[in-house]
Amino acid sequence: MIEIINVSKTFDTYMAVKNISLTIQKGSIYGLIGSNGAGKTTLIKLLAGIYLQEQGTVSIDKEPVFENLNLKEKVFYLPDQPYFLPQYTTRQMGSFYRSFYPNWNEERFKQLAEWFELDLHKKIHSFSKGWQRQAAFILALSAKPETLILDEPMDGLDPVVRKKVKNLLIQDVADREMTILISSHNLREIEDLCDHIGIIHKGEILLEKELDELKADIHKIQVAYKEGMPNHLVKSLDILHTEKRGSVTLLIVRGNEDGIAEQIRKTRPVIFDILPLTLEEIFIYEMGDIGYAIKNIIV
Numbered sequence: 001m002i003e004i005i006n007v008s009k010t011f012d013t014y015m016a017v018k019n020i021s022l023t024i025q026k027g028s029i030y031g032l033i034g035s036n037g038a039g040k041t042t043l044i045k046l047l048a049g050i051y052l053q054e055q056g057t058v059s060i061d062k063e064p065v066f067e068n069l070n071l072k073e074k075v076f077y078l079p080d081q082p083y084f085l086p087q088y089t090t091r092q093m094g095s096f097y098r099s100f101y102p103n104w105n106e107e108r109f110k111q112l113a114e115w116f117e118l119d120l121h122k123k124i125h126s127f128s129k130g131w132q133r134q135a136a137f138i139l140a141l142s143a144k145p146e147t148l149i150l151d152e153p154m155d156g157l158d159p160v161v162r163k164k165v166k167n168l169l170i171q172d173v174a175d176r177e178m179t180i181l182i183s184s185h186n187l188r189e190i191e192d193l194c195d196h197i198g199i200i201h202k203g204e205i206l207l208e209k210e211l212d213e214l215k216a217d218i219h220k221i222q223v224a225y226k227e228g229m230p231n232h233l234v235k236s237l238d239i240l241h242t243e244k245r246g247s248v249t250l251l252i253v254r255g256n257e258d259g260i261a262e263q264i265r266k267t268r269p270v271i272f273d274i275l276p277l278t279l280e281e282i283f284i285y286e287m288g289d290i291g292y293a294i295k296n297i298i299v
Contacts, residue, residue, distance in 0.1 A: 001026050002047065002147065002179060007056035009042055016042040018203040019055070024196070026061075027177035029169070031194035031211075033187060033283055039203040040183040041080070041151060047181065048077035048149050060147055073102055076145035080152040082136035084124045090135045091120040094142065101143035109142035116164070129156040137165055141172065148172075150182045154189050166193060191279040199286060207286055211279070218282050221251040223264060224271035233267050240285045252277075252285050 002024035009017040017039045024030045034040050045051045046058050049065040049072060058065045065071060084093055090113065098104040113120050116134050124135055133156045140148060148169075154162050170193070172178045184190055190197070197214055199207040209217075218240070223229065224247050237260065241252040248271060253260055257274065264272055 001061060002030075002181070003057070003059050003062075004043070004047065005057045005059075007043075007046060007053045007058060009046060009051055009053050016203055017046065017053075020200075020203070020205050021056075022198055022205060022208055024179060024181060026179050027173055028196055029173060029180045029182065029194045030196045030198065031190035032181060032183040032198050032200060033185075033190060034200035034206075038200045040200055042203075043200065044077070044149055044151055044181065044183055048075065050077075073100065074146040075149065076101070076140045076143050076147070077149040078136055078140050078151065078153060080155065082132060084132070084135070087123055087125065089121050089123050090118060090138065093124065093135070093139055094120070097139055097143055101145070103144040105142055105144055108144070109138065112138040112141060112168075116161070130158060130161070133157055134161060137168070141168055144172075144176070146176075146178060148178055148180045150180065150184075152184055152186075153182060154184070154186060162189070169193065187278070187280040187283055197279070199283065214282060215277065215279075216257065218252065218254050218277060218285065219257055219260060220275040220277045220281065221253055221260070221264070222248055222271060222273040222275060223251065223269045224248045225267070225269050230267050233263065236263060252281075 004020055004022050007017060007020050008015060020039075020043065032040050032043065042051065046053055047065060049058075049068065052066045060071055060075065063071050065075075085096065088096070094106075094109050098106070110120075116138060118131065118134055118138065124132055127135065133153075137153075154165065157165065166189075169180060173180065180193075182190060182194060191211070195211055197207075197209060197211050198205055207214075229249055237251070238254040239251055240254055243250040261272075261274065
């Protein structure tokens with residue numbers, strides 16, 4: 001289990017992370033999302049033991065992460081720009097990582113290279129960005145970590161490879177209860193993989209929920225009335241956004257779906273539908289609720 005308790009990190013006079021607390025259960029896939037400069041990468045590097053916090057504790061299975069070599073043998077961090085030793089092949093990088101990760105599985109390493117059709121004897125620096133990312137995933141999954149930390153993991157991968165990677169990640173979580181933290185701007189990828197979501201904004205956790213619970217609490221509603229929407233309905237609903245499209249009004253409403261539906265049906269609308277919301281839309285409206293501009297983003 002990952003525990004981050006009252007953690008802050010400052011660079012010169014800039015506080016990148018402010019008194020953050022979050023818990024990630026073993027075997028969970030946790031998605032960390034936020035705008036540029038929100039503090040995602042700083043938080044990830046604190047968890048990976050690259051940075052030391054000024055305040056609070058960062059631990060995995062009750063052990064502090066920073067300078068804990070035994071613990072780091074069980075943690076693999078894949079940054080947004082994977083690093084490889086100069087002039088090394090994937091085969092050589094595998095030998096390098098095998099000396100650090102006691103759970104390294106050589107058979108899996110060869111199987112994954114074959115599955116991804118990657119040449120183990122070709123120098124990695126000659127690969128395209130997408131192939132370098134594939135090599136990084138092969139190395140990470142062959143190390144069989146208990147905790148996998150991913151920063152923009154699917155960047156540069158084509159759709160077929162993305163699907164392969166997702167399947168492998170889900171399989172490892174199911175088979176070994178591997179814990180994954182993913183930071184990404186691609187909210188569709190987060191939505192497909194994660195069971196928990198944390199939204200970080202200006203160095204603070206704005207919202208943290210199970211994905212299903214998050215989706216259950218915010219709704220996109222389409223309504224139309226012969227004589228306009230009743231004022232008492234507008235006042236009674238927790239409306240985050242309203243958009244008029246001809247005679248139809250689109251609403252983003254927070255609250256219990258059954259309760260909202262009951263209130264609307266009592267007003268006898270001509271049209272009433274509850275439409276699915278993507279995680280991207282939820283993120284935009286949650287951020288809009290604290291001051292972000294919202295402009296015609298319902299699709």
